[in-house]
Amino acid sequence: MSYAINRPRVKTAAWRISLWGTAAFAAGTIILFLFLHQFVAHEIQRRADSWLTGEVGTLGDVAEKTPQGVLYDRIVSEVAELATKEVPHGHEPAKDPNRSVFFLQTNSSGHLKLWVGEQNKNAVLQAVHAKNILPGHPVDIHIPDAFSDFRVASTRMNNGDVIYLGLSGREENRTLDTLRLYFFIICLGIVLLGFLIIFFTTKRMLGHVQRITDTAATIGHDDLRSRVPEVEGNDEVAQLAFTLNRMLDRVENTVRQLHTITDSLAHDLRSPITAVRGRLEAALLRTDEDGWAEPVASAIDELDRLCEFLTKSLDVAEAGADALRLQKEPVNLDELLQTMAHLYEPSMAERGLSLTLRSSSPVIVDADPSLIHRMMMNLFDNELKHLPPGCSVHIRLQSEDGHCNIFLEDNGPGFPDEVAAHIFEKYAKGSQSAGSGLGLAFVEAVVRAHNGSIEASNLPSRGIQIRIRLQRSSPASLASSPATSSHTGV
């Protein structure tokens, strides 16, 4: 049986890891960009400021030296215009410098004296007055209707006039916009690429893990010899496979030791019993009809019972350690139950019990026939031993999607209260029971070894119900294994 499930992609670890990895990567890149942006913006402003300060100084000098007169306005305007043409960010000259630079001269009382620029001079004047611009400390001012803020530097002339030179932040903004756009495109590409790389690397690696999981899931009680695929290299996945396989080695060893112990226990106990039984039998075959036959025969019966108890104990012990040995082949439960019913019907009738079997179509399970036979025999024996005359036993075989249920019901006295809660435990039996107390423990062990489930309960009215649920074999596994359930004749 495999636990491999086709999970939706969003639930795979590869997807989650890629998502978190990419998010962390993107966040890191954004933080890096913010620093870079801050630095570039600061640098651009520093250059603009130094240009503005230098230029306003020059203009101040020119204005200072130009005599006040008719030509003053023209000379200063031209110098100012010339100056505005060599704006900073020299590598890409502004296309319309007149629009990006203004020159303003006010007299000591703050009235406009000279203006060079495309903007609304009154608005500029107002904005300049709103801020106290100290010489050598350029500031940003906002001018209504302008595309961007202006950086304005000032200088005070000896006659009290103040000269302002403003530089539009448009260029600076454009540079930063370009920077942001490039960053965005490149960053998006890198993040996407990173995501794909992380996703496919993780997926590939976790694919190994998935294969290990799938293989490990198929290693059950009956198949301890398989190992998970070991991958090349010495990374974590390779180590996981290696460690898992070494663990399986140890488990297999432990189970093998258990088998060795139970085998030698069985051998050491059964060999003397065999010898004793053989002698008793030989004695019995020789002693015809005289008084010795009866005790000898019952001694043989007792020995057989002892052996059956031993076998069951060892099997239940092995099953408890999930180490029951299975030799699986297709078993037709329908046929098996029919045979069982035929076998038990006379004995049941003898004891005044009635037996009905309801089963319609063949139900094939992949199981160990010998264990399944003994399991069913235990159930039937149990009914035969514990039901008072006049009761009836109903067996029902139902098959549903991928599973089948065997229901065994009777209308007898039910399980005694003292054992009802732990009916499948070893040596659990009612005070009136003459059995070994291993029957149902063995049944449960067999069902569990076949990855099935079993429930037993007292029916509300009267009697008991035992439900055994087993997995049906898939058509594929039927086709691959030959249906050999023939029995060799003597």
Next chain:
Amino acid sequence: MKLLVIEDDLANSKFLERALSENGYTIDLAHNAATAERLAMDGDYAAVILDLGLPDEDGLTLITRLKARGFSAPVLILSARRAVDDRVRGLEQGGDDYLVKPYALPELLARLRNLLRRNASPSDQSTVLRVLDLELNLLRREASRAGETLQLTTQEFALLEFLCRNSGRVVTRSMILQQVWGMRIQPDTNVVDVHIYRLRSKVERPDLPTMIRTIRGVGYVLRDK
């Protein structure tokens, strides 16, 4: 007929030796794998009875090695475990057989006979079985005693057929279960006895001598003389 018995338990091997020689076989005993191997390669044995739990080697390993070296006699494996190793089943498919301890002597003898016969000639193909005044027509699935038809169910017929085929020999309950119901199990209850009881009520008649005899603790025998 010479047999090789490989069994480490002294009491068991002595018992086997005696029982088998009483039934007309010649026995060589080996108490460990090394002796067994030497004997097997030298002697000419009709069959081998092998206990799986040997002190010096696993019985199956020994038999696999012997077979690889060209040893061809059939092997009857004695195992202490009911859940037998799948390798044993492999051997069973190869013509060998196994028996779980403790076994009934008649069963051991029956299986041994079967192994030897399987090796020699195909089994009896006749369609009519006759034991004294009992007659079974295997084709028409009809049985009669002293000319009078018996009304038997399918299972009763199969049971009687098995007894007839082994007439004069003791058959055990587990042999019956395996042959008639196809189950290699040992029931806790008297299920087989009840079937025999029912069969008896149809076969036996007050005016005729008893045919089916019970040997308590062992099994049943169909009288053939």
